[in-house]
Amino acid sequence: MSSVKSEGRPFLGNENIIEIIKSLFSIFFEKIRLNLILVLVSAIVSFFYLTSLDPIYRVETKLNEVQESSVSLGDSALSNLLNVQESSKNFDMFYWQLNSSQVAKKLWDEGFNDIYYRFSYDEDKNIYAYSSTFWESLNNFIFSLEPKRSYNHNDLKNLINGKVNFLRDKSTKDLYILYIDTTSPERDLALLQRLVKVTDEFIKERKLISINAKMDFLSKEANTTLDRDARVSLNSLVRQNLLEKSLLSGDGLLYFEVIEEPFIHENPRVTSPTFIFLGFVFISWASSVLITYLRRNIV
Structure with missing residues (x-):
């Protein structure tokens, strides 16, 4: 027991x-x-x-989404159809373009290559030499891959993807905050300033291509149509697109207004x-x- x-x-x-x-x-x-x-x-x-x-500083800018400007010269159904705006997708397009290799390539050519990769510059070869890690070298050996020799704009693209974050204001859904948490605030402030501007330039460039193609199509249709009312509507659309084209030459962003220019927070996070x-x-x-x-x- x-x-x-x-x-x-x-x-x-x-x-x-x-x-x-x-x-x-x-x-x-x-x-x-x-x-x-x-x-x-x-x-x-x-x-x-x-x-x-090292203290971590926050570099940020605030953007407010606005409706894309459109000039209405008539109340035709075709005009309304061609000018439907999907403003909810504007920031998605902006953020996608911001993280694209096109933007990174332009920033690379503007001198950000030297700002971020100066430590690896080889004067004799005139390249930003890349040193592979042990695992990268092993992977290249196993799969017979060509080893990476230098940094390029794709590395800057990956750096941007890892640095830049965004927040959306819950109370006002049109307000966005782009920010970078960094130990080198002055360097990343310059990056954020140019990043927003260059991104907008590429969006405007794509928009301009679309407007030119649309104007060519509408002009041809207006010249060939025999219906008087249809010709008037088509010519109105051509003028409307011409005015929209002129708006693209402005200094402001296409889909956003800058509420606060990029700045560095005074108090770091420690x-x-x-x-x-x-x-x-x-x-x-x-x-x-x-x-x-x-x-x-x-x-």
Whole structure:
């Protein structure tokens, strides 16, 4: 009967837990000098760790989505059909273009290659030399791939994809915040300024191609149609597209107005020194107690 009771008794009963706690306290007071030394060492280590951290600044700009300008010269059904706006997709198009290789290529040619990859510039070869990692070299060897020799605009594209984020204001759904969290705010401020402008330039360029193609089509139709009313409507659409074309030459963004130009937040984001200090102290103390307990009771 006694053996059956002992088998049914939980391994960590109240008495066992109390004994373990007492043992831990006795270890702490027994090794109090060691623990004080560990606390001091942890404080020194945490101090040097904190000095190695760089403050993180936020660089951001605020954009407000606006309806694309359109000039209405008539109330024809064809005019309404051709000028349907999908404003909900405007930012998606803007953000896609912002992360495109076209934008990265132009920024690369403007000098951002040297800003971000100057550390790897090889004067003799006149390239930004790329050093493959061990795993990349192994992968190239296994699959007989040509190793990458230099950085190019696609690397800048990947860098932009990883840096630039956006938030959408929940209260006013037309407000967007583009931002970069960085330890080099001045450098990334210049990037964000040009990034927004160059992205808009490419969107305007695509829009201009579309307008020119539309005007050519409408002009040909207007010249060949025999119906007087249809010819008047088509010519009105040609004039409308001509005015829209002239609006593309403005300095403002096509789908957005800039509420705030790119700027650097004054207060950087830093890790709490108290949190780091207490974390190092707790880890060192807990490790000391655990090792001592295991040596005394297990080994």
